[in-house]
Amino acid sequence: MTRLPQPGFGTSGHEGESCTEAVRTALETGYRHVDTAQMYDNERAVGRALEETDVDREDVFLATKVHPSNLAYDDVIETTEESLERLGVDAVDLLYVHWPVDAYDPEETLPAFDEVRDRGWTRHVGVSNFTVDLLEEAVDVLESPIAAHQIELHPQLQQDDLVSVARDHDVETVAYCPIAQGDVAEIDVLREIADAHDATPVQVALAWHYGRDGVVPIPKGTGDHIRENYEALDLKLSDDERRRIADLDAGERLIDPDRAAWNR
Numbered sequence: 001m002t003r004l005p006q007p008g009f010g011t012s013g014h015e016g017e018s019c020t021e022a023v024r025t026a027l028e029t030g031y032r033h034v035d036t037a038q039m040y041d042n043e044r045a046v047g048r049a050l051e052e053t054d055v056d057r058e059d060v061f062l063a064t065k066v067h068p069s070n071l072a073y074d075d076v077i078e079t080t081e082e083s084l085e086r087l088g089v090d091a092v093d094l095l096y097v098h099w100p101v102d103a104y105d106p107e108e109t110l111p112a113f114d115e116v117r118d119r120g121w122t123r124h125v126g127v128s129n130f131t132v133d134l135l136e137e138a139v140d141v142l143e144s145p146i147a148a149h150q151i152e153l154h155p156q157l158q159q160d161d162l163v164s165v166a167r168d169h170d171v172e173t174v175a176y177c178p179i180a181q182g183d184v185a186e187i188d189v190l191r192e193i194a195d196a197h198d199a200t201p202v203q204v205a206l207a208w209h210y211g212r213d214g215v216v217p218i219p220k221g222t223g224d225h226i227r228e229n230y231e232a233l234d235l236k237l238s239d240d241e242r243r244r245i246a247d248l249d250a251g252e253r254l255i256d257p258d259r260a261a262w263n264r
Helices: 016-029 043-052 073-087 106-118 132-141 160-168 180-186 188-197 201-210 224-234 239-246
Strands: 033-035 061-066 092-097 122-128 146-152 172-176 215-217
Touching (some): 043 061, 073 092, 092 146, 106 122, 132 160, 180 188
Parallel strands (some): 033 061, 061 092, 122 146, 146 172, 172 215
């Protein structure tokens, strides 16, 4: 299994100079995994942070994702090269299929990802927002091993089946919206556990992720929240506390477009 640096830093919603500043701050704090996407329209801003930081490029695990409209074979190759240009790098460490919709066709899209890897433009390939069936299909079609599957994942959407299947295939699960866009701060159980540790509910939620085998959260943040999220690495939860958090699973999605694979 490819071990992605823990935690990652998410950049969805970050733009321009504020994006560059946030990524630079994250790297200076200790993050060594940065996640972006063609869809976020911030690859240039992320690239500027990589250029401005004192952290060596080879020490940063950099991931981006191919837009759903760019998933035809030739478009994957063409737009990946464009992403590299925007990021100012020769290669990324991980290239994802962002959503299996629009131009996605496993027999056409996935061989293009193999080709991009063969060209040395990405070290690893991944998928995002797949169902169990689509993930297992991708494992069969791809020649490259799947390094990661990125999905919405937080205490109220624990996705145990997807995490388990990914683990069976040596695929790491990357959790976006790991703090439910901040909603975890209002969950009583997390607040009670946080009080016991002199921590915050957000840190408790992240510590829960960190303690799940094969799960890597990618919280986004600005200012002091960047360090707060990173410091959750030092928070260890008891088995009882983890059981209490497990009971919070309600299957509640925050990101649920009608065209998503699980709605078809």
